[in-house]
Amino acid sequence: MLQLTRSQLNTEIRACLTLALPLAGAQLAQAATGFADTVMMGLLGSEVLAAGGLGATTFQGCLLVSSSIVSAVSPIAASAFGAGKTQELGKIVRQGMGLAVLLSVPIVVLLAFSRPLFLWLGQEESVAVQSEAYLKAIVWGFPAGLGFAVLRHFVSALSEPRPVIVIMVCGTIFNIFGNYVLMFGKLGLPALGLAGIGYASSLSLWGMFVALLLYCRQPRYRKYGLFRDLYQFEGRLLRELLHIGIPLGILTAAEAGLFTVTTFLMGQLGTVTLAAHQIALQTAAITFMIPLGISFATTILVGQRMGQQDLRGARLAGFTGMGLGVVFMAAMALLFWTVPEAIVSLYLNVNDSGNREVVLLAGQLLGVAAMFQIVDGLQVTAVGALRGLKDTRIPMLIGLLAYWGMGLSCGYWLGLRLGYGGVGLWWGLAIGLAFAAGILTWRFRALTDQPWAPR
Structure with a gap:
């Protein structure tokens, strides 16, 4: 039986909440992005909402499953951090990025040419065409979304989740603004309708990835060697990432x-x-x-x-x-x-x-x-x-x-x-x-x- 004092329990609860609140906030920000996209699709009409909802559900489903796979970075990096293996952390992140690229290539191709699949699943021609147009716009952000997931799990494993929520909230705000501008053709840009929402989401994903990447280039992160030997293959770590x-x-x-x-x-x-x-x-x-x-x-x-x-x-x-x-x-x-x-x-x-x-x-x-x-x-x-x-x-x-x-x-x-x-x-x-x-x-x-x- 595990015996605990009140002080020990309070310390453990504080440690968990310190990590959990920013990470939960980041998840809420991600959910808010999907909600905002859905609401703004509705402004373009019911058929556009149906097509956009189909495309968004397909994209988010692929991103969710792929992000779950690269989330293996979290326990491996946390264990290495706890053991004080600083150089191992850089190798884990690099192999995680390699895995993100490997997952992105076939999914990007599948989503960019999704109309035959939607038609095979019994969707109407007009819905399939519009869904494919949306996916062709947002699919460019897929690699960035996975890359951001890898870096997010890395910095969280170091018990530093705050930059994640700040970047995701900013990304959500940018996405909503970008939806409005590209949907309706504001600021001298062409009106792209449903595809505009896809491009705005893609730009938002790239913005979040680049922002977190720049954060990880701070001097205090150099000891981890994140950007050293970028093309070095570590079979042991890649197998562990896939295994988990x-x-x-x-x-x-x-x-x-x-x-x-x-x-x-x-x-x-x-x-x-x-x-x-x-x-x-x-x-x-x-x-x-x-x-x-x-x-x-x-x-x-x-x-x-x-x-x-x-x-x-x-x-x-x-x-x-x-x-x-x-x-x-x-x-x-x-x-x-x-x-x-x-x-x-x-x-x-x-x-x-x-x-x-x-x-x-x-x-x-x-x-x-x-x-x-x-x-x-x-x-x-x-x-x-x-x-x-x-x-x-x-x-x-x-x-x-x-x-x-x-x-x-x-x-x-x-x-x-x-x-x-x-x-x-x-x-x-x-x-x-x-x-x-x-x-x-x-x-x-x-x-x-x-x-x-x-x-």
């Missing part, structure tokens, strides 16, 4: 895929159900950004302690992160339970009788989402703690079993077979996430349940 990163990418794709399939199933139940689902899902996605930031911080702190051969400290950092994730999401769950109509009013006019069915169903889904929130906060921080131990393959299998084996099958059975509709589908999500949270927490406890003497 590929399962993370698969796990991210599995979780995102679960929500995508659930959305399609919601669509089969009618527009009221789908609209209510989108309200509840968008709300849950926003609150999820905070425990996601805590998860990244937990990875770094656990990795640093493992680099110092402090297994006791790694265990404490992991459970502190999980506790903070659960506490925050419990507070959000209380809001979902007590003021669902106030939340729905952010999206719809709740006094309009035409919206009444959606308002009522969205309130019911938010009630289920309250339980969903707590277990989601626990599972994502547990994944972060295990990532700090460089344990990703078994969590990947646990995630696949929980999300697709438990979550989707239970949701399908409850929602479509037993007739509980959208509420049943959401209970399936909650069951899958609860299963993942329990097993992942148990695994972290088992892996760190060792004698406390440093190894």
